[in-house]
Amino acid sequence: MLRIRFHGRGGQGMKTASRILGSTFFLAGYEVQDAPRYGAERRGAPMFAYVRADTKIINERGIITRPDLVVVADDSLLFLPAAGVMAGVSPHSLLLVQSSHTPEEIRKTVAAPCPVLVLAPTSSEDGRTIFPRAGSACAAAAAQLLGLSRQFFSDAMAMELADLSKQLRTENVATARDAFQQMEDNDYRVVEQPEPAAFSAAQPNWIELPFEDATISAPAIHGRATSLHMDTGSWRTLSPIIHHDKCSRCGLCHTYCPDGAISNDQDGFPCIDYTHCKGCLICLVQCPLQAIESIPEQGPLQDKQKEDRKCADS
Ligand code: SF4
Ligand code: SF4
Secondary structure: EOOOOEEEOOOHHHHHHHHHHHHHHOOOEEEEEEEEEEOOOOOOEEEEEEEEEEEOOOOOOOOOOOOOOEEEHHHHHHHHHHOOOOOOOOOOOEEEEEEOOHHHHHHHHHHHOOOOOOOOOOOOOEEEEOOOHHHHHHHHHHHHHOOOHHHHHHHHHHHOOOOOOHHHHHHHHHHHHHHHHHOOOOOOOOEEEEEEEHHHHHOOOOOOOOOOOOHHHHEEEEEEEHHHHHOOOHOEEEEEEEEOOOOOOOHHHHHOOOOOOEEEEEOOOOOEOOOOOOOOOOOHOOOOHHHHHHEEEEEEEEHHHHHHOOOOOO
């Protein structure tokens, strides 16, 4: 059985990547499972999707714990323990990361016990690295590493992206073609690992939970304001930037921010707490004067802009 796990952030298309790869396997005659697993509720939060493919009936269920291939859409996830990118990765596995870093840099950073490959970004703007259409890029790279037919991949992609406009479909096909080419030297690089013998399974680490009545065992909140300790700013893929020269100080962004991440400075201008702004961009949609812009969440330019927009009184 082949086991593939795609890691990304909500909105980066990893569910679509797993569907495209799953359909490609299916068209090639495999038995297939594919499923996404979401953690927190929104765009930017770490999530993963997985695909199992076999020529026999698949009886295994649940999250993949022994991946043959791990595909990472965004190298910032490597630094988030909650994303679980390295879970179950063994010397047999292959780690493919979309990144502008080298495989050696990544291998050292995450102490990967397995080979690492890098899928280079396909475009950049203003000197910033961006990963457009990550779903198609990651699915195509995975298909090439697994030695799947490009014709089946292209048919699967046409099925899964049928609802997109013609232009978006064309752009996705071009991205996939580029990813295939980047992985051309690694055709069939991913292989199945031997199934563990039944007697080698680890004993479950049982925990005895004593029976307690509801006054003791019912859930309780033991402290207030704990959400302050949750750094949801690390979820962002796009950052809102407020242009004070266009802002009328109407306060709508402040009112609509679901995380209370916008406050007003002493002059009444909104300012963003980037430690807790999760990048949902509701503020951008609500602003009647288009005074809020979104920019990709990386690079010195953004740091400078954020610095310029700090609360005057913070
Ligand atoms: S509404 Fe704006 S400031 Fe609030 S969390 Fe969303 S993106 Fe961040
Ligand atoms: S909604 Fe727009 S105009 Fe109103 S305070 Fe926010 S940024 Fe300024």
